Amino acid sequence: MMKISRLYTPFLALLLVASISILPFNAQVVSAQDISFDLSYSDPASDVTWTYENGTTEMKSEPKDVNIKWLRSELEPNDDTLKLTIELSSPGVIRTDNITTYKINIYTTAENATHFIVNYSDGNCKLRTNTSASFINESVEYSISGSELECFVSLSELGNITYYNIDATAETREYENETVGWVLKKDFGWEVAGSPGSTPDDELDEEEEGIFDANSNLCIAGIILAVILAAIIILIIVIRKNK
Secondary structure: OOOHHHHHHHHHHHHHHHHHHHHHHHHOOOOHHHOOOOEEEEOOOOOEEEEEOOOOEEEEOOOHHHOEEEEEEEEEOOOOEEEEEEEEOOOOOOOOOOOEEEEEEEEOOOOOOOOEEEEEEOOEEEEEEOOOOOEEEOOOEEEEEOOEEEEEEEHHHHOOOOOOEEEEEEEEEEEOOOOOOEEEEEEEEOOOOOOOOOOOOOOOOHHHOOOOOOOOHHHHHHHHHHHHHHHHHHHHHHHHHOO
């Protein structure tokens, strides 16, 4: 008669292989459906930073053309495209010259070590990462309507998204006069607490929970798989010892 252990061992081995095969798939389950892309950060303060050639800085409300009033993000329906909006303080107007740059940072991992950058200047909107000078997309779709700049980025260009957040900067370099010289004028649209004029809600809702949150389905599935794997390994060891 065939020993029971000979029947169990192949079955358990097969179950072990199947469980291991599920793990990589399970680790990639965090998708656009699990993350909220609808963000809205206001910056009502007049807080353009002027940096002079001698290194001194001061805060002013001008120029309105780089004074960020609002930063928004939303997922366009049906086509998985992010609409990222920078709105300037009225009567600011989006500049299309080559000395003014509007930049939106897109964070797709919680540690933010690497992130994506949407860069608009001089009629060109491009996408790259902060770790490479090469562009992922050199012709990002955009539109300008007075004080608003809208950039449209496909989710497929952002890879595996496990977290989502944004911030932005707007800057221009202008020559004031012979006495003052050149001045870098820059404003920020940040979620980070303590940034000039920024007081957004930094609490995550249920859709924005991390993949290791105790209440997330992914975490629960991972724990169950870990327990199953441990049980399989123990059973195989016990069966082999009893041969």
